[in-house]
Amino acid sequence: MNAPALPVPYIAAWSGEPTAQRRIVCRADGIAYADEQPSDRDQHGVLWNGRAYARGTGRPRFGEVHPARQRDAMAHLLCQVCGTPADRNDRGTLWLLEDNRGDWPDWPDRLMTTHPPVCLRCARLAADLCPHLHGGYVAVRVRESDPCAVLGRLWAPTALGTPRKLDRGVVAYGEPAARWVTAGQLIRSLHGCTSVDLDAE
Secondary structure, eight states, rough: OOOOOOOOOTTETTTTSSOOOOOEEEEEEEEETOOGGGBBBOOOOEEOOOOOTTTSSSSSEEEEEEEEHHHHHHHHHHHHTOOOOEEEEETTEEEEEEETTTSTTTTTTTTTEEEEEHHHHHHHHHHEEEEEEEETTEEEEEEEEEEEEEEEEEEOOOOSOOOOEEEEEEEEEHHHHHHHHEEEEEEEEEEEEEEOOOOOO
């Protein structure tokens, strides 16, 4: 008897979606693609990783996030599992977060996360199957969340004027470094958080 197939999260990459091999060049104010198109940058002017968009093609890469779908889910508050609108009520949008309640007194207020919210139908599935929640999770209603930063690859100019790779890191919108990053994930900061009982929800 075959085990049931695991659902593939909306934000997961597939093997049929290779990363685009595009030449990056240095300009006076940061990096750019040599063949850059307006859609390569977000509304804050940050350059994004290019990856083919062919959801369902090949095999799912559960450990990899598709940049465009993660950005879409975070920008529009879509469920990370199914891609439909995340659940929202008068207490806010539903998020499942790693249980780090000991990090600061009013956690998770001001938490910055790359993980999109969830819809109520997918919440239990996400709690059971998402690797980042295996150490324990907290269900939270979030009244406000702001796109505030990106996670991506930082670059710097060399003496020859060509770009060189630096480490991956978090770069806030508005920082000078935001012109020197190829973003892979959008980050939101969470505010007005209330912990809830997922079963009661």
